[in-house]
Amino acid sequence: MQVARVRKAAGKTGHAAAEPPAPVIADAAGLRRRLVRWYARAKRDLPWRRSRDPYAVWVSEVMLQQTQVERVKEFYRRFMARFPTVRELATAREADVLKHWEGLGYYRRARQLHAAAQAVVADHAAEFPRTVAGLLGLPGIGRYTAGAIASIAFDLPAPIVEANSRRVLARLAGHDEPVGGTGDEPIWELAAAVVPRKGAGVFNQALMDLGAMVCTPDRPLCGGCPLAGDCAAHAAGRVAEIPVMAAARAPKQIRETAVVTRHGDRVLLVCRGPGEWWEGLWDFPREPHGAAGESIGHVRYGVTHHRIECAVVQRRVTRAATPAAESRWVSIAALESLAMTAPGRRIAALVADQPGDHQRATVSRGQRAANRLGRLRGGG
Ligand code: SF4
Incomplete structure (x- = not known):
C-alpha cells in the first residue's frame, strides 16, 4: 500500500529551503485507478453528465460556480430547453437570458455566458476552441472552466481546481499551507501532476464527486474512502486541520x-x-x-x-x-x-x-362608518 507524502523541500546545500514544501502524491497511477474504479460505481447521476457537448458542459460549469448542485439541476434543464445550442444563446436578447438565470444569482455569469456565446459564434463559427488557451480567450472563462470543458468535452489532460478537488488534493498530499487565491497555485501544480493523459474528464469529475460525497469539509467518510491508503492527512490524523483556508474577508x-x-x-x-x-x-x-x-x-x-x-x-x-x-x-x-x-x-x-x-378606499369607507357607529353608541 502506497502512502502519499509531502516532499521535503531542500536547497542545493541540503538545508531545508525557505519556500514551503511543494505537495506531491507518491503513487499517482495507483490513485487514479482506485479513484476511477470508485467513480464507476458511485458517481452522481447529473443531467449535464449525459452529454459531452462542450456547450452543455460549459453551461453546467458556469451554473455550478457558487450554486449548489441540487439547485442547479432544475435551472439547467430550463435553460437548456430554452437555449439548446450556443447559436440560440448567442442570438437571444440579454433580458431573456437574465430572466432564465433569475434565482441563480451572480448575474454577471449570465451576461458573460451570453457574451462568450456570441464570441464563439462570431469568431469560431459556433465551434468551441479545442485548447485550454483558446477557451481562456472567451469572455468569463477562467482557468477552472477552461480545464473542465477541455477535459470533460475534449478529453484533454487539463487539470481543474475547485472547492471539492482542492480539498481532496490538499488532504491527499497533507498540504497544510493556506489555500484559496494565490494559495491555490501549489494545488494547481498537484492537479496537473496527477491528471491522466487519457480519461482526464472522468478523473476530474471523480475527484469532484469524491470531495462532494466522501471527502466532505466536515466529518469526511475516511473509513469508506477508496483513497484512504493514499492519504497523508488521514495517515497523520490531521484530516480536520486540512485544508487550511486563507482568512476570509470580514463582511x-x-x-x-x-x-x-x-x-x-x-x-x-x-x-x-x-x-x-x-x-x-x-x-x-x-x-x-x-x-x-x-x-x-x-x-x-x-x-x-x-x-x-x-x-x-x-x-x-x-x-x-x-x-x-x-x-x-x-x-x-x-x-x-x-x-x-x-x-x-x-x-x-x-x-x-x-x-x-x-381596497384602501373600501377600508377607509368601512373605517369611517365604524367610527360613526362608535360615536352614535357612545353618544359622541
Ligand atoms: S482518507 Fe479521508 S481525508 Fe483522505 S481523501 Fe479520503 S475522505 Fe479525504
Missing part, C-alpha cells in the same frame, strides 16, 4: 432604504446600470438609510462580502411623473415577468401584500 455591513413609488397599481422601477451589482436587471430605487415613506417591511441580503439591511418604504403619488431614461412605471401584475434582482423580487412580494388603492 461589510450596509444599511439602505428601497423606495416603492406607487401610482395606483403601478410602481416605479430602475434598471441597474453598468458597473452596478445586477447590471441589466430591474429593481426598486435605493436612497440613503432613513429616507421618508410608509414602512412596508425589511429585506436582508448579501452580495459578495457585503451584508445589506434594507428598509422598504412606500410613497403613494397622485401624479405619475415622467420617469428618467433608466426607469419605468410597471404594473404590479407585470413584475412577475420582469428580470429582477434578488432583493427586488423580495420587495415586489412586500408590495403585492399591500392593499391596492381600491
